Amino acid sequence: MSATLIDGKATSQKIKSQIAVRVEQLAQQGIVPGLAVVLIGDNPASHTYVKNKKKTCEALGMRSDLLEFPESFGEGELLEVISNLNNDPEIHGILVQLPLPGHIDEFKVILAIDPDKDVDGFHPVSVGNMMIGREAFLPCTPHGIMKLLEEYHIDPAGKHAVVIGRSNIVGKPAGQLLLQRDATVTYCHSRTVDLAEYTRKADILISAVGRAKFLGKEYIKPGAVVIDVGMNRDENGKLCGDVDFEDVLDTASHITPVPGGVGPMTIAMLMENTLLSAERGLTETK
Ligand SMILES: Nc1nc2c(c(=O)[nH]1)N[C@@H](CN(C=O)c1ccc(C(=O)N[C@@H](CCC(=O)O)C(=O)O)cc1)CN2
Numbered sequence: 537m538s539a540t541l542i543d544g545k546a547t548s549q550k551i552k553s554q555i556a557v558r559v560e561q562l563a564q565q566g567i568v569p570g571l572a573v574v575l576i577g578d579n580p581a582s583h584t585y586v587k588n589k590k591k592t593c594e595a596l597g598m599r600s601d602l603l604e605f606p607e608s609f610g611e612g613e614l615l616e617v618i619s620n621l622n623n624d625p626e627i628h629g630i631l632v633q634l635p636l637p638g639h640i641d642e643f644k645v646i647l648a649i650d651p652d653k654d655v656d657g658f659h660p661v662s663v664g665n666m667m668i669g670r671e672a673f674l675p676c677t678p679h680g681i682m683k684l685l686e687e688y689h690i691d692p693a694g695k696h697a698v699v700i701g702r703s704n705i706v707g708k709p710a711g712q713l714l715l716q717r718d719a720t721v722t723y724c725h726s727r728t729v730d731l732a733e734y735t736r737k738a739d740i741l742i743s744a745v746g747r748a749k750f751l752g753k754e755y756i757k758p759g760a761v762v763i764d765v766g767m768n769r770d771e772n773g774k775l776c777g778d779v780d781f782e783d784v785l786d787t788a789s790h791i792t793p794v795p796g797g798v799g800p801m802t803i804a805m806l807m808e809n810t811l812l813s814a815e816r817g818l819t820e821t822k
């Protein structure tokens with residue numbers, strides 16, 4: 537039997553429509569959620585992503601300021617930009633597009649963002665709050681994965697979830713959020729010996745490896761839910777995930793496509809975090 541397609545594009549549209557309604561309600565109180573997106577350098581993929589973020593903000597009635605700087609932009613200058621955004625009452629969310637050029641310390645930059653405006657959920661305060669299950673801006677890609685599972689009525693409780701990848705922005709938080717939903721979580725990574733030994737025991741498999749069509753059916757437990765976070769190019773330059781989609785279709789029960797799976801959810805969750813930040817400001821000033 538062929539796996540059910542987990543449609544991130546449709547799910548993200550649904551979430552964005554709900555966000556638009558809440559944005560309109562805020563507008564009646566004179567508040568427009570504002571997102572500042574900071575982009576340094578010429579990475580073409582980053583340019584595409586930030587343009588998409590700006591376009592989505594505007595489509596939902598939110599304000600979006602795109603601040604673009606050359607590759608040579610200094611770390612001190614960037615910290616000053618962030619400080620100004622921290623103090624701007626019309627900006628509810630600040631996002632610095634990653635990766636940053638090598639001469640800029642990513643951690644220092646993330647640390648400079650006011651945690652109340654950390655809509656990426658990368659600041660150590662956000663990460664700490666997420667870890668202990670307190671209210672926090674959740675990182676957009678892992679949060680998007682959890683929303684997809686919810687939309688398709690896949691309850692992680694009691695399931696064995698295997699996460700391949702241990703980055704701070706996807707792998708680690710994805711495992712934590714699954715743990716909070718009572719999954720038993722195993723992390724695998726580049727030094728894992730006999731990866732298939734683990735992945736074949738996964739009821740839910742999250743792959744954030746970054747290798748085109750790396751996971752074939754021999755890695756998949758029959759009936760598994762497969763979430764593909766990979767964003768790679770195949771031998772023909774076509775966008776593809778970590779999973780060999782066609783090969784695993786008859787083994788998995790559910791699968792996310794690339795494109796159209798996790799990616800669109802990342803943007804939707806960013807919009808939700810920005811809206812939440814604006815709504816939160818309203819409650820706090822009442
Ligand atoms: N500050 C941040 N930097 C980065 C993040 C992030 O969440 N915050 N994540 C990634 C890039 N990213 C958003 O920034 C992102 C990547 C991909 C997509 C997406 O919608 N992908 C589409 C396909 C797009 C294409 O055709 O190229 C899909 O999967 O359908 C959204 C967001 C690293 N940096």
Ligand SMILES: [Mg+2]
Binds near residue numbers: 647648649650651
């Ligand atoms: Mg700070």
